[in-house]
Amino acid sequence: MNLFVLGTGHAFAEDIYNTCFCLQNGNDFMLVDAGGGREILKQLDLSLIDLNMINYAFISHTHTDHLLGFAWVIRKIVQSYISKERTLSFTIYGNAECINAIHHLSLSILGEKIFNTYFEKFIKLEEVKADERKNIMNLNFNFFDVLDPDLTQFGFEIEEYKFVFAGDIPLNKCYYDRFKNCRYICLEAFCAESDKEGKEAQLKKHKTVHEASVAANKLNAENVIIWHTENCEFRKVKYSLEAKKSYKGNIIIPDDLELIYIEKFDENE
Numbered sequence: 409m410n411l412f413v414l415g416t417g418h419a420f421a422e423d424i425y426n427t428c429f430c431l432q433n434g435n436d437f438m439l440v441d442a443g444g445g446r447e448i449l450k451q452l453d454l455s456l457i458d459l460n461m462i463n464y465a466f467i468s469h470t471h472t473d474h475l476l477g478f479a480w481v482i483r484k485i486v487q488s489y490i491s492k493e494r495t496l497s498f499t500i501y502g503n504a505e506c507i508n509a510i511h512h513l514s515l516s517i518l519g520e521k522i523f524n525t526y527f528e529k530f531i532k533l534e535e536v537k538a539d540e541r542k543n544i545m546n547l548n549f550n551f552f553d554v555l556d557p558d559l560t561q562f563g564f565e566i567e568e569y570k571f572v573f574a575g576d577i578p579l580n581k582c583y584y585d586r587f588k589n590c591r592y593i594c595l596e597a598f599c600a601e602s603d604k605e606g607k608e609a610q611l612k613k614h615k616t617v618h619e620a621s622v623a624a625n626k627l628n629a630e631n632v633i634i635w636h637t638e639n640c641e642f643r644k645v646k647y648s649l650e651a652k653k654s655y656k657g658n659i660i661i662p663d664d665l666e667l668i669y670i671e672k673f674d675e676n677e
Contacts, residue, residue, distance in 0.1 A: 409433050409547075409569055409670040413662040414451040415443050416635040418576075418598060418614070419473035424664050425451055426473040427576065427596075427636040430462065436545035438464040440573065442477025449480055454665055459484055460494045464544055467502040468554075468575050469561035470509045478510060479517050486518060486526050499532040501544070503553075505560045507533045536562065555580045557613070565590075570673045576636045578615045579623055591673050593629040595620040596636035600650055603638075617647045621655035631658040633668070 410432040415425030426443035430452070439462050442448045452459055459481065468474055478500070488494035500510055510533055515523045527533070536542065538553040548567040553560065554575040563575045570591035579587075579595060587593065598614035615623075617634060624632035632655060634647060644661045651659045662668060 409566075409571075409672070411633075411668040411670055412455045412457060413635070413664060413666045413668065414448065414455065416637060416662055416664055417639055418596075418636050419444070419471065421637070421639045423639040426477075428474065428477065430455070430457055431545070433545040433547055435461075436464065437462040438466060438545055439481065440466045441468055441474040442481050444473040444476045446477075446480040448477035449484060451665065455667075460488050460496065463496040463498055465498070465500045466564065467500065467506040467510065468563065468573075469503075469556065469559055470505055471559075471576075474576070475506075475509060475513070479513055482510075482514050482531065483517055485531065486522060489526055489530055497530055497532060499534055501534050501536050501542070501551075503537075503560045503562045504535050506562075507535045538562070552583070552586075555582070568672055569670050571670055577613060578619070579627075584623075584626060587627055587629075590627060590629050592631045592633065592670060593624055593627060594633045594635070595624060597634045597647070598636070599638050600640075600646055603640075617650045618654055621651035621653075621659070624651075624657065625655045629657055631660060633660045633662065635662060 412430040414428045414430060417424035417426055425447055428441035428443045431438045485498055536551045540551050542549050550565040551562050554563045554577060556577050561575045563573050565572045572587050572590050572593045574595055576596045596614060597617040597620040599616055601616040601618035604616050620634055647661045648659050
């Protein structure tokens with residue numbers, strides 16, 4: 409499975425795009441969140457991903473830096489249907505709040521006539537519930553509520569890869585047993601530990617690189633992907649050095665537009 413990193417920044421990062429990514433399994437592509445604006449189309453283009461090849465999407469929560477990019481994605485997809493460049497259906501998965509937000513956003517940008525023409529028949533909005541299991545892209549996705557105190561936010565686990573996407577808040581400790589010994593865990597980190605007070609990480613309910621790496625180590629995760637960060641000089645080196653102090657596994661601090669190969673879990677290993 410390939411993971412195309414489209415963005416790695418938090419909501420107010422200015423020089424990097426908001427955290428979102430695209431998963432590829434065989435010929436199937438799934439967009440996970442879309443960032444906060446039209447730059448999502450540029451990031452896909454720079455990653456050599458044709459939007460018409462993407463037939464699935466997932467939105468974790470309704471914060472603007474995860475939601476608003478879908479306005480451009482949906483508008484572009486509808487244009488492709490109109491011009492007959494696209495034939496694949498497009499299914500967006502998310503919790504009830506997300507599906508409702510996408511519905512209203514799409515109706516607003518497209519208008520009622522075009523919305524009624526292309527939604528349901530070509531563009532499908534599918535609500536998922538906490539602890540629901542779905543087969544998407546020939547993979548088993550297990551969705552879970554990350555227990556965000558401010559709004560409903562979901563993450564997911566892909567069984568075949570023991571891959572966990574935990575949203576953009578710290579992983580709740582109630583999930584430590586559930587995801588123990590996972591192969592990949594995606595965790596947010598607002599800033600370095602030394603910048604914690606100045607960046608007001610706790611006030612914003614985010615964690616530092618050190619705190620994320622401590623969590624990954626407690627999970628005994630084989631790989632940790634740390635993103636949803638600020639943009640700072642020598643970020644990759646600075647964060648990797650900090651994470652190594654408290655995490656013994658493989659540390660991945662991606663830049664925008666990196667490609668990460670996700671190895672399949674083998675029970676016989």
